[in-house]
Amino acid sequence: MRAILKYLKSLPGCFSWKEHGGMYNTAGIPDVICCYQGRFIGFE
Template sequence: MERKLESKITAEIMQYLKTLDKCFFWKEHGGMYGTVGIPDIICCYHGKFLAFEVKRPVERPTKLQGKTIKDIQEAGGIVYVVNSVDDVKKYFESLNKSLCRKKLKEVVS
């Protein structure tokens, strides 16, 4: 089984995000000009703040990344720790179902 680099997984996720309507995103770059602990991909999708921390399957977020994830969630954002583009697709399928139910409730009300 191929063990993809985190950078390859991130590139695949960004290619997928390009196919979505009403999706604005960017790759957060670490290093001396970035903010340490920020998830790899920041995204706004249909008005929802999403962030994706990309990890290889055997890896976990660092303590600082975990704190940042918690802070984003406490502010109302949604953060996913993902290992593949398939993980991201599953989250978007679930999110889209939720958005459709919300719109249906608005129409019926």
């Protein structure tokens, strides 16, 4: 997971973060959320 986030953060114009799940979070939210070149991308 760290390697993926490191790579995404190295891309120009890319904003990404790790969503930390828990019992009080909404079900179905991807583990890694990314916005790259105006597109939303979710990685599970």
